[in-house]
Amino acid sequence: MTARRLAPALVLIALVLAGPWLAPHPEDAPVTLPYGTPGGGFALGGDQLGRDVLSRVLIGGRELIVSALLIAALVTAIAAVLGAVGALRPALGRLVERTADVFMLLPAVLAVLLVALSWPGGGRLAVIAAAVGTGLPYAIRLTAAAAAPVTAAGYVEAAAAGGERLWHLVLRDVLPNLRATLLAVFGLRFVAAVYVVSTAGFLQVGPQPPTADWALMIRENAAGILLNPWAVVVPSLAIGLVALTVNHAAHALAPQTGRTAVTVR
Amino acid sequence: MADRLTAGSPPPPSPPATTPMRRRATALPVRVAGLLLRRALLMAALLGLVFATVELLPGDAATATSVRGESAADLARRRELLGLDRPVLERLWDWMTGLPTGDLGTSARGEPVAALLGGPLPNTLLLGGIALLLTTVLSVALGCWAASRPGGVLDRAVSGTATALLALPEFVIAVALVLVLSLWAGWLPAVTITGADGGLASWQMLILPVLALTIPQTGWNTRIVRAALADEARAPHVEAAVLDGLSPYRVLTRHLLPGALPAITAGLATSTGMLLGGAVVVETIFNHPGVGSVLAGAVGDRDSPVVAAIIALTGAVITGVLLLADLVRDVATGGDAVAGGGG
Numbered sequence: 001m002t003a004r005r006l007a008p009a010l011v012l013i014a015l016v017l018a019g020p021w022l023a024p025h026p027e028d029a030p031v032t033l034p035y036g037t038p039g040g041g042f043a044l045g046g047d048q049l050g051r052d053v054l055s056r057v058l059i060g061g062r063e064l065i066v067s068a069l070l071i072a073a074l075v076t077a078i079a080a081v082l083g084a085v086g087a088l089r090p091a092l093g094r095l096v097e098r099t100a101d102v103f104m105l106l107p108a109v110l111a112v113l114l115v116a117l118s119w120p121g122g123g124r125l126a127v128i129a130a131a132v133g134t135g136l137p138y139a140i141r142l143t144a145a146a147a148a149p150v151t152a153a154g155y156v157e158a159a160a161a162g163g164e165r166l167w168h169l170v171l172r173d174v175l176p177n178l179r180a181t182l183l184a185v186f187g188l189r190f191v192a193a194v195y196v197v198s199t200a201g202f203l204q205v206g207p208q209p210p211t212a213d214w215a216l217m218i219r220e221n222a223a224g225i226l227l228n229p230w231a232v233v234v235p236s237l238a239i240g241l242v243a244l245t246v247n248h249a250a251h252a253l254a255p256q257t258g259r260t261a262v263t264v265r
Numbered sequence: 266m267a268d269r270l271t272a273g274s275p276p277p278p279s280p281p282a283t284t285p286m287r288r289r290a291t292a293l294p295v296r297v298a299g300l301l302l303r304r305a306l307l308m309a310a311l312l313g314l315v316f317a318t319v320e321l322l323p324g325d326a327a328t329a330t331s332v333r334g335e336s337a338a339d340l341a342r343r344r345e346l347l348g349l350d351r352p353v354l355e356r357l358w359d360w361m362t363g364l365p366t367g368d369l370g371t372s373a374r375g376e377p378v379a380a381l382l383g384g385p386l387p388n389t390l391l392l393g394g395i396a397l398l399l400t401t402v403l404s405v406a407l408g409c410w411a412a413s414r415p416g417g418v419l420d421r422a423v424s425g426t427a428t429a430l431l432a433l434p435e436f437v438i439a440v441a442l443v444l445v446l447s448l449w450a451g452w453l454p455a456v457t458i459t460g461a462d463g464g465l466a467s468w469q470m471l472i473l474p475v476l477a478l479t480i481p482q483t484g485w486n487t488r489i490v491r492a493a494l495a496d497e498a499r500a501p502h503v504e505a506a507v508l509d510g511l512s513p514y515r516v517l518t519r520h521l522l523p524g525a526l527p528a529i530t531a532g533l534a535t536s537t538g539m540l541l542g543g544a545v546v547v548e549t550i551f552n553h554p555g556v557g558s559v560l561a562g563a564v565g566d567r568d569s570p571v572v573a574a575i576i577a578l579t580g581a582v583i584t585g586v587l588l589l590a591d592l593v594r595d596v597a598t599g600g601d602a603v604a605g606g607g608g
Binding site for chain 1: 307308310311314315318319322323428429431432433434435436437440441443444448535538539541542543545546549550560561563564565567568569572573575576579580583584587
């Protein structure tokens with residue numbers, strides 16, 4: 001059941017990562033008419049400079065996916081450790097709560113813009129750093145909430161009373177019991193990262209022309225949307241599909257502990 | 266959108282230390298003052314964070330906007346003009362004390378930011394406000410509708426659609442809306458046209474931007490409403506009301522919704538941040554004359570002071586909405602009569 005809901009996301013991500021090898025044309029060479037309609041070996045027509053839309057769609061997702069995977073992995077790893085420590089050490093837990101309250105006032109897209117503009121030359125690293133920073137407080141809240149019942153379990157209390165060191169408690173006793181939560185957090189942070197990175201790309205923070213990038217393609221080709229709608233529609237669909245399938249996979253992974261208002265996202 | 270993993274968490278947790286105080290039913294003015302102070306401190310922390318981000322990262326407003334071939338002396342002169350040569354703490358103090366008085370700082374080009382944002386801000390607030398209102402109405406209606414037949418086809422359809430929609434970036438939705446509703450069907454204008462006074466030429470210009478903002482947020486909040494109602498339905502007093510044979514409508518309006526109100530309000534309040542973040546994106550697509558257009562220009566000019574000021578403004582608006590949510594929760598749960606009453 002879970003496997004069936006995971007499969008679309010995994011297949012799609014594999015396809016996007018392999019895309020650049022499947023592209024029939026180079027990403028920055030004009031091979032057909034500007035906004036050329038589909039046909040004659042160009043299944044999706046041409047973009048605003050006459051480059052092959054199909055090739056650019058195949059090439060233009062990899063960087064987004066790699067960035068999003070990196071952000072999700074970093075956030076999940078840091079949140080796993082800090083969440084477990086926060087559950088074991090309440091003072092740190094409270095600090096995390098307050099930080100999350102502050103970040104609630106800061107829309108992530110604006111945070112990415114701020115970091116990218118204050119750090120000229122930061123490039124992709126700036127976007128990734130900002131996305132990790134804004135994603136962390138919420139992820140830690142989730143992992144800390146999941147870790148709290150585990151830390152209250154008898155064997156953890158016994159280990160703590162027995163003088164086990166903090167890192168041992170975190171890595172050996174608490175985290176192995178949070179696998180389901182961590183997988184769900186990873187999926188949800190991936191969806192969030194796709195949102196943030198693609199929106200930043202759309203606002204022209206991130207990949208620069210002539211790089212093929214889905215968000216950038218939507219912006220560049222919007223002017224010719226009536227001449228060759230596919231140049232806009234297909235990258236939009238691609239972003240939408242990635243967000244949708246991964247979101248469904250993440251919800252399938254989320255531990256089903258009865259319905260509560262604390263919806264996992 | 267997906268930046269608040271636990272946006273729906275019932276009460277944005279108040280410090281444990283204050284809980285015993287609440288039990289003693291502190292006077293309302295004292296509680297309100299406490300809430301105000303808490304929000305003010307969080308806002309100050311946000312401003313400190315933003316300032317530190319601009320300050321600690323390499324590059325400042327003077328180097329970011331420098332033109333090719335500018336000499337070091339020119340750069341130093343502009344730095345002096347922008348006040349960047351003064352001590353950090355002095356500048357932080359000036360920035361933070363200036364904000365409440367309406368002084369939003371100086372852009373990298375030397376213009377006062379308040380003058381740049383004064384005209385566009387009301388347009389953005391109008392767009393976000395309408396979207397928040399529509400989100401509230403739609404998500405409460407859909408959530409109640411789905412909750413009326415728990416586990417039924419309708420419930421699953423609404424919940425599934427909501428889950429699918431909440432993941433989509435606003436600009437993807439906006440492109441789809443423009444393509445279908447304005448370019449193919451020709452029903453609505455694809456770009457916003459402003460009148461002579463800088464306002465919108467007609468109210469129809471608002472429909473597509475509002476829809477693009479509302480759709481993902483409605484997906485998110487419908488899930489929260491649905492889950493909050495399900496939580497509440499398990500409460501003993503609700504089960505008693507159902508067994509007493511009250512009509513479903515009466516159970517919903519008198520017993521379910523009041524109890525679910527704090528969670529719903531908290532969800533909607535956190536949507537405000539997403540709506541404002543999304544608004545700046547949607548505005549650039551539709552050419553809506555709001556803060557987003559200023560922001561797009563600031564991105565082109567690498568003008569970080571403008572972005573910092575926009576964050577301060579959106580932070581203040583979100584703080585205001587969260588404060589309202591705090592008050593709703595306080596009235597709904599904090600009072601001495603309600604919490605213990607029960608039966």
